[in-house]
Amino acid sequence: MDSERLAQVMQRAEALCRERGVRLTPQRRTVLELVCEAERPMSAYDILDLMRASVSNPAPPTVYRALDFLLEQGLVHKLESIHAFVGCSHPDHPHSSQFLICADCGDVNELEDPAIARSLRLAESASGFAPKRRVVELIGTCARCTGKDHE
């Protein structure tokens, strides 16, 4: 994410938190910035390492607490299949997205596909299941890396 886009995201995050009456403290802000700046999903310990630049001697709970907050606010997502975190592409509205995770280059694409969402909702109601959270992660090879294979 370039610095202009990052500034937009941070401003949006500030606004959302203000609206909701929750506190985007400096630490939470730092973690959000680090996650969004990164070109790749970041593990909690990756973030922890980067925090050493701005925080003295941070410990795991520092990062996990900030991540918990950001997850609750929908500002970041957790990728369960790779134990990593990414900034949300469209934090404005609550949503459940799908992730295309390239096993070659590590790049992640966040989708919000209405057809997938619909089919999941149908299956849920058919089973009488009340979802709280949806994890949809497709792991494979992205278009770019498939191209490279042919070179």
Added chain:
Amino acid sequence: MDSERLAQVMQRAEALCRERGVRLTPQRRTVLELVCEAERPMSAYDILDLMRASVSNPAPPTVYRALDFLLEQGLVHKLESIHAFVGCSHPDHPHSSQFLICADCGDVNELEDPAIARSLRLAESASGFAPKRRVVELIGTCARCTGKDHE
């Protein structure tokens, strides 16, 4: 899973492995039995504990290696969102299923919903993404537990 059903599953697993020319060794067999006997998803360390009954002083790699094999053969599934393993409900054909995971009772329901599968495939081809693995886990409250809430 009752013992009759378990026997069927084990027999089916034996047959599949024979067909494929892979070895369902005693350890792998034990792990498959333990996973299938369990009413709930089992963590690797849960399995490890149960193995102490039949194997002397088993170590984590013992379990993880057996699980890797069983995952490759499609005989068990890994639930990424809860770091646990379940026996496959229909190991006969390769498939990617969806899991309804009840956060209240821990029960897991494996679906093979064609509409979900179709919508995922569509999204993949629209993105030029070649999937290797699909993780679809819905975490929430199952019908039975929703009923209990009302009592």
Added chain:
DNA sequence: GACGGTTTTGTTATGTTATAACACAAAACG
């Protein structure tokens, strides 16, 4: 601006999940 409750942070320790590395054993196969 002092108080009391609430939320956030600091800190230490520990729990849980997963793999690396290498030696040894067993099976497969000519």
Added chain:
DNA sequence: CGTTTTGTGTTATAACATAACAAAACCGTC
């Protein structure tokens, strides 16, 4: 048989995550 491949035992450690409790910061109100 001997050799190659595959599976196992063992030790150690890496990677991911949380418990528990004390201290600090924030927030409303008197």
